[in-house]
Amino acid sequence: MVSGSLTRNIGEMLVSAEHGRTTQIDADKVSRGAYFTTDAAWLNEPVEGFLRAALAAKGGRVLDPFAGDGHLLALVESRLGATTAGLDIAGGRWPTNDSLLSLPAEARDAVIVTNPPYLANHSASRKGVASLAAEYFAASAQDNLYKIALDRCLEASDFVVAVIPETFLLSGYPADRLVLASVIESPLFADTDAPALVACFGPVGQPAAQNILLGSEPIATLPELQRIRSVNAERPGRDAIHFNVPTGRIGLRAVDAADAETPIRFYLAADFDYPASKVRHSSRLMTYLEVPNLEPAKLGRLVSAANDILGDIRAASGDLVLAPFKGNDKTGRRRRRLDYALARKILELALASVSKL
Ligand SMILES: C[S@@+](CC[C@H](N)C(=O)[O-])C[C@H]1O[C@@H](n2cnc3c(N)ncnc32)[C@H](O)[C@@H]1O
Known part of the structure; x- marks a missing residue:
């Protein structure tokens, strides 16, 4: 199947822009984000604690404005006795409502528990479903349907519990009402392995701790995570590190391997078992990089400081x-990727410590 991007039919997903290759996907399912939360792991102890307090404030009523087959509702009914x-x-199966546009006034008297559709504006085009989601993106500044859904839910109710993409954490979405978010590593959905978390929001104007947990284990607050990511480096200058240079003296495996034994790591080029000929301008997972101003004698120390x-x-x-x-590695832990912006900051910090020696 070959087709130009302008002539693609609905649901013809672009697989390779270079070769004009497409594949047919279920446009309704993708544009409506109809992937159901069939596993109960999202309702862990901290989330349940939040929900019980919220239910007490809202007469035990729960509304899912994106209810699908009702899996979330069945669970809060059986576990928490919610109405x-x-x-x-x-x-x-439910009253019809376009909940990306508005929620009924009754939502004010309920706790919203939901898993809304996820669809990024840019991937709507690639997936050939842009026309099905266009009216929502036209009416909102948000770049993903789940954020539009969150806007509607947070406007409508004091308490919102939402299963949403894990990338929410680094998205910059306003977190002033975020009480806690728990990242769920085990599979939640029957037919997608989208990495997700469950976010719990409270009323406007009340203290919101912004606690981030891995399952039930507290990790940090959201501002702390943001601070860790910002890595305060004494910066020697933006041009001092070049990524995706096949002749570079440093190798970077920027992704955890599925075997759980080969994590993200910086290497001396000679120790990195990856063909330099495969490095492209667009490489994001395995690459070589160059720090032109660094004396050869300091390279080893730079690599080990960066790994530390x-x-x-x-x-x-x-x-x-x-x-x-x-998805996850063979031990069930979520695999991770180091983006080059953070890799650069790490190297800048390592360079600052190595230059002092
Ligand atoms: C990710 S599924 C979640 C279903 C259910 N909450 C669960 O977790 O199993 C999203 C649901 O939202 C529905 N949906 C998509 N767009 C919608 C819209 N604009 N208004 C209301 N529902 C919508 C889909 O039909 C689908 O059933």
Whole structure:
């Protein structure tokens, strides 16, 4: 199947822009984000504690405005004795409502528990479903349907519990009402392995601790995570580090391997088992890089200082400042990717310590 991007039909997803290759996807399912939360791991102890307090404030009522097959509602009914109601744009099981546009006034009297559709504006085009989501993006400054859904839910109710993408943590979405967010590493959905967390929001004007947890384990607050990611380096100048240079003297494996034994790591080029000929301008996972102003004698120390800093960051943030990458490793831990912006900051910090020697 070959097709130019302008002539693609609905649901013809672009697989390779270079070769004009596409594949047909289920446009309705993708544009409506109809992936159901079939596993109960999202309702862990901290989330349950939050929900119980919220339910007490709202007479035990729960609304899911994106209810799908009702998995979330069935769980809060059976586990917490909640009185539940659902809405959906499709499926015929619930009253029909376009909840990306507005929620009914009754939402004010309920706790919202939901897993809304996820669809990034840029991937809507690639997936060939842009026309199905266009009206929502046209009416909002947000770049993903889940953020538009959060806007609607937070406007409508004092308490919102939402299963949303883990990338929410680094998205800059306003967190002034965020009481806690728990990253769930185990699979939550029957037919996608999208990395997710469950975010719990409280009323406007009340203290919101912004605690971030890995499952039930507290890791840091959101501002602490943001501070860890900002890595305060004494910067020797932006041009001092060049990424994706096949002849570079430093190797970078920027992604955890699925075997759980080969983590993200900086290497001396001679020790990095990756063909330099494969490095492209667009490489994001394995690469070589160059620090032109560094004397050869200091290279080894730079690599080990960078790995130490990376290790400290991973430990302090429970990995949550690194992007999730393609599901879990064989031990069930989420694989991570080090983006080059953070890799650069780590190297700058390592350079600052090595230059002092
Ligand atoms: C990710 S599924 C979640 C379903 C359910 N909450 C769960 O967790 O199993 C999203 C649901 O939102 C519905 N949906 C998508 N766009 C919608 C809209 N604009 N208004 C209301 N529901 C919508 C889809 O039909 C789908 O059932």
